[in-house]
Amino acid sequence: MARLAQVHPGTVSRALDPERAELVNEATRERVLAAAVELGYRGNAVARSLRTGRSGIIGVVAADLGNPYLPPILRGIEAVVGEAGFTVLIAETHDAPGRLKAITDHLVTRRVDAVILAAAHLDDTALIDSIDRSMPVVLAVRGLADDGHFAVLHDDVVGARLATEHLVQLGHPRLAQLCGPGNVLSFVVRRRSYREVVAARGVVDVSPDDEASAPTIEEGRRLAGAVLDRPAGGRPTAIFAHNDMMAVGALSALAERGLRCPEDVSVVGYNDSPLTAHLAPPLTTVRLQSGELGRRAAGLALSRITGEAPAAVTVRLDPELILRQSTQEYGGT
Template sequence: MAHRAEGRRMSDVTLKDVAVRAGVHVATASRALDPQRRHLVNSETRQRVETAAGELGYRINVLARSLRKGSTGMIGAVVADLGNPFLPPMLRGLEEVLGPRGYMTAVSETHEDPETFRRVCEQLIARRVDGIVVSAAHVGDSDFISTLEKSLPVVLAVRRVSGGGHHTVTHDDVLGARLVTEYLAGLGHRRLAQLRGPEDVSSFAGRARGFQEVVAEHDCTEIVAHDRAGAPTTDEGKRLAAALLTADVGRPTAIFAHNDLMAIGALEALGEAGLRCPEDVSIVGYNDAPLTAHVTPPLTTVRLPSNALGRRVAAMMLGQLDQHKEPPTTVALEPELVIRASAAAPARDRAAG
């Protein structure tokens, strides 16, 4: 049965008492009980130390430890929009890797506002987080990211900034857009349109580039509504799609939305115009967010492995926290085309068939 050292209050039990009970050096006991360093101790010794701590009623003084080590065990995660269903799996991936090492994640939202982004990062530094994962950066934020890196470890997730030179885990957006656009061209579509995300976000810029490369290579026509989304949301996707459906040059036979939220907005616009997907217009998205397989029709999209991306970001963060001194690198995860029912051959091709 667990018991405390006889005649001692719990608050009086020291790390040295635990080490003596476990038969190890004090430094070993300290590592075994530190979530951020326990992986350095073999499992048998770690279990012996934890058992001794439990028997003695030893409790770690987290505040004292953080002051002594200059570490709070907290990682900030700055995201653009918590309403984006892509983000929860990514944040879960962070926690799956950081949690066992004793880190908690504090999530803040920017709503794509540059001033909010800077204020949130500065507040996280003031609260002494050990590192910041940034998933809300815009292309022109390179200097600000460099300033942050002078204070603490930073990893960019999903979005790049201009110039490079930062620890980054992202997705090959150019290739992903090429995959889905080539699929549409292979179905016979020659009148294509895209619902473009904000131009100062690297992922949307890459998707626009991949789309336009394929349009040029297959001698397709891009139907342009002369606008782009202020934010990559369902409402903006619906607005842009409605404009495309009434374009003076005629509507496209297929629409590539830069993310799944905008694609769902396009599906709404299509329905309100009395048109059907994919019979009248094919619609494809990007991200393979949860539930895209369950909308009507199920959405053809590009899978961005958000959980795996979060885990890679966390591993890169731990490398900095463990002072591995690795140079900044950019990891681009491979895209995967997910074919569902929202894209089909143009109506005239189906009729001819």
């Protein structure tokens, strides 16, 4: 390429490096670029990363890419890091044991500049601290038990309270929550907040003793079925599901038993995932700032890469209760 452009090889290197191109005069730079096009040159990303210390890649690790709640978060992340010239590399753990470590080990070997982690479990603290010594980590959606990490989360204390208080205010005497996995902080917080409201308002809690093995439609159907099969006097008049997919499972369990929502049992979901407004009935749910969470997590990751981030900080975004037709005032006995 240097021969074709009639310049020194060092001039070619500078002309093709966005950080040093201004050191080459415009006419020479254009001659080098024309030679690069003619020869079909493509930059060596590995060599560039060795020189700059950066790969230009930010890893994003999610638990379940099939969860409809995730796309707005991923779009928010990509919008911010793409604008900054980075590429997103996405991986999925399926919440499988050992999968998080295997993925993050691979990201380290790929010299990823930072990782946004949306798949943490409560027992992953030591692992995440270890990862953070190799590359900057930002927790998203799922946090850890302490606030000593960089994290962008939803305020699940407020979100669960909004959902539960709504059902109490509608006059429902018997409530049940369908709990997500107990090793994920967001579900633990929702469970605790629900129980605090129920205890304070003197409402009967008829929640199942079990919890979901995964926050899925199938598990929502199973847990809802367990409480709906009780005698009518012990059956919940309203259900708070820890996410929208579990709420869809609860609606399915009601239909299978010939029960109507909301006439027989009201249902509240959580997340305001796409299409929840188009269910039958449209789902009352807690809306989370998903896109904003992605953007904030991406911004925090970029600030960690550049060394501009403050000391470890946890950001919690406010939720909003969205009222639709799956809940109504209690009218039974």
